[in-house]
Amino acid sequence: MPAGKTNSIVLGIDPGIADTGYGLISQRQNQLTLLAYGSIKTKKGLELAKRLESLERELTKLIKVYRPTLLAVEQLFFCKNVKTALMVGQARGVILLVGEKNHLLIKEFTPLQVKQGITGYGQADKRQIQLMVKAILGLKEVPRPDDAADALAIAICGLNHQNFTSQLGS
Amino acid sequence: MPAGKTNSIVLGIDPGIADTGYGLISQRQNQLTLLAYGSIKTKKGLELAKRLESLERELTKLIKVYRPTLLAVEQLFFCKNVKTALMVGQARGVILLVGEKNHLLIKEFTPLQVKQGITGYGQADKRQIQLMVKAILGLKEVPRPDDAADALAIAICGLNHQNFTSQLGS
Numbered sequence: 001m002p003a004g005k006t007n008s009i010v011l012g013i014d015p016g017i018a019d020t021g022y023g024l025i026s027q028r029q030n031q032l033t034l035l036a037y038g039s040i041k042t043k044k045g046l047e048l049a050k051r052l053e054s055l056e057r058e059l060t061k062l063i064k065v066y067r068p069t070l071l072a073v074e075q076l077f078f079c080k081n082v083k084t085a086l087m088v089g090q091a092r093g094v095i096l097l098v099g100e101k102n103h104l105l106i107k108e109f110t111p112l113q114v115k116q117g118i119t120g121y122g123q124a125d126k127r128q129i130q131l132m133v134k135a136i137l138g139l140k141e142v143p144r145p146d147d148a149a150d151a152l153a154i155a156i157c158g159l160n161h162q163n164f165t166s167q168l169g170s
Numbered sequence: 171m172p173a174g175k176t177n178s179i180v181l182g183i184d185p186g187i188a189d190t191g192y193g194l195i196s197q198r199q200n201q202l203t204l205l206a207y208g209s210i211k212t213k214k215g216l217e218l219a220k221r222l223e224s225l226e227r228e229l230t231k232l233i234k235v236y237r238p239t240l241l242a243v244e245q246l247f248f249c250k251n252v253k254t255a256l257m258v259g260q261a262r263g264v265i266l267l268v269g270e271k272n273h274l275l276i277k278e279f280t281p282l283q284v285k286q287g288i289t290g291y292g293q294a295d296k297r298q299i300q301l302m303v304k305a306i307l308g309l310k311e312v313p314r315p316d317d318a319a320d321a322l323a324i325a326i327c328g329l330n331h332q333n334f335t336s337q338l339g340s
Contacts, residue, residue: 047276048266048278049266049267049269049270049276050270052263052266052267052270053267053270053271056267056271076256081252082251082252082255083255085252085253085255085256085259086246086255086256086258086259086262087259088256088259089255089256089257089258089259089260089262089263090259090260090262090263090266091263092256092259092260092263093222093259093260093261093262093263093264093267094263094264094267096218096219096222096260097219097222097223097226097263097264097267099219100219100220100222100223101223101226106217106219108218
């Protein structure tokens, strides 16, 4: 991975109404450091608007604490079905809004771009990506839950992209 | 329409990224008054997050000016395709969040509920609904654009629902 010139912090997000995976990574020179990862969960019985507000609140907290400059979000074109797409879309809308209101640079990556960015291989499966995330961040275990591991993969993808574009600029 | 006991103001919304229709209606006793309607448009060339922020800003302005207590939003289960569902979902997520953050009561209505609420007939077409909106609000013309007329239909549906539930409660 090419060296970033300054200390960059990226927040990777795998959007969902019930579970939004997040991963925060900082980069100084060649050194990647895992800051935090996990899943923002909202209560199933709660009204949709209240779940979205809870997602907004938790995400804003993470941004205030870790001060990322880049938000990397999975860009979906395909979903199991229209109902799932509407649900994920609603979470995604809130996530993008929070990023914009907190003045983060926002980059969207397709699942294919994430796979290629992490493993160099567009057909990589979930397990291969998780193992690469573990290796790249020097972790002892694959991060859990799955959506947090996905979010870390997206965050790494965001850092790679930032390094690449800053190299082009220099 | 049964009499509401107090002055209620409802904001009806037909969600979209490019165009979000809105309609604001107040009710005092049996009297419905059209306060405002139109379409919040966001620039096509703009990044998605900036379009969502622009939607959030304009919607918040409307709420500050007209002080509705109820937000009535179309609930979609079907869309042309998954891509459309993701796009509409993103706008819808922001709209619900704005409603929640401004402490509005939020009610969601399916297109079938709107049709039945306005025309008493679940198979009513767009034109029939628009003519009923015109008649109910005593307008000279059918409101334009279409998404504003849809938003007014949803707002009327929201008032009907509120009257019905307040009657049940009394």
